[in-house]
Amino acid sequence: MMKLFQKLSVVAILFLIISCVNDDEFSTPVLEITDPDLDGEIITIAQLANLYEQAVLSEADNLGINPTSVTDITALRSTFRLDLSETNRYVEGFVISSDASGNWFEELIIQDAASNPTAGVRVLIDESPLFTYYEVGRKVFVKLGNATLDNQAIGGLWIGDSNGVLTLGITDNLDKIPAPAQFSFMQRSSIIEEIIPLEVTIEDFRNELENIFVKLTDVQFIKEDVIDGSVTYAGEPLDEFDGERELVHCATGQSTIVSTSTFANFKSILLPDGRGSISGVLTRNFFGDTYNLAINDPEAVIFDGTDRCDPVEIDCGPASGMGENILFEEFFESQTNNNPIMGSGWTNYQEEGTQAWEAYTSTGQNASLGRSARIASAFSGDARTVSWLITPPIDFISNTGETLRFRTSNSFADGSRLTILFSNDWDGDVTTIAASTWDVLAAADIVADNDFFGNWIDSGIVDLSCVTGTGYVAFRYNGSGNASFDGTYELDEIQIKAN
16 A cells, blocks of 8 residues: 555656646757767858859859849849759858747748857758757857768758848758758757847848847837837737837937747737837848848847937827918929929938939829929938938918928838928028927828838828927938838928918
8 A cells, every 4th residue: 555655656746747847938958069070161151152142143144134233133032042962061150049939930040150240041940949959159050962861862952042031941942951851951069159249220231231140229119109009019910920010220210120920929018118229130021122120039129218219299289171371382393303303492402322302203003293202212322311302491470370281102111211390490501400400290191111102192281380480391311222221202292381
């Protein structure tokens, strides 16, 4: 009887131990790791990327594609795959992604150094979770050439551009490495380094920074998401696959998207309403046309500042209609196509960069309204663009019931931004624009990036009756010369009226 009781006690204790284990919790196996004995040459990720780019240019030459045509080369890169199976090489790197919180799935992102990295690549593996074996900071080696599994040849890896991101996969479709074959390609080093994020700004985003662990400082989530409303990382009804939240750089007004999977275990956490820094992997959205920042977990967001940088907003309340007295009106029909907007009292000023607001006419799906004003900085070569189009002075002393109305359209605005501003302390001198007070006319509806590019969006009737003095309305564009970051805005049918 005593022996039976002892056996039952052991079973009970084992049951209690097992029942305390959360099936959703994983830990890295405690194993002694020795550096692998590799049977090939080790190359850097930068060398691997260069191999691919040279192969793209060679293919372009074979197809008669102009190598200086960014559009044609980008299109070719999206479909071209380089077979690495005959390459007796390994590429080395440090793991910077973690699927511990569910924001990554069956992929590893590795970069070439723990600090000051210069290149990164994505490796697709049909296994989850991966962080239990490939923790952040772990140095790994990826076999590029032909591998074997149970003494059977399984081929080698391919490299290509997948949704705008340099990626390694098992076939010319960049399929995921099968789980049983992952150790035929992946080798772990005993080295684990602290990953030091590369500090950049949104304006620095470029293809060479993709798949790299970066840090943005002096940023905040937009006011609409955290002050006007309480929005989660990815737990809103319209978040089908990813939650995309806009992040703004306080110093420049430039913005980017923080993307979070709807499978992440922190998807329902509210976005922080402060200001500070965020660290994550620079990648792209599902369509490959917009830069995104993907974090490993919410601890990557350190918004410990409470002094948000939201601009002052002017809100005079609802407007019942527009008066009959025209204070200013511009339909741009008298302007000259492809030349800067001029005359009629306009101030067309480039605070940064070389791109001015120009007159433009277009037909087709993205037709202009006769002749319109257009601004676009993509392919300009400028590191940053800040372009102003400012009305002549408007008398808000002698008139009553002043209102503003206009229409806007865009072509893939992406990270560029159009803001409508008002100032009554600017003196009309372009050298004092930046030093003057410019408040946001928040009631104006402006075309959004996700609006159909062929539509023209009505601003609605914006009430200006509460402003005083002599004032100016400004249309300010922020962008850069990066084709993957910027888009085009068009503006037309501007009317300022009073009773």
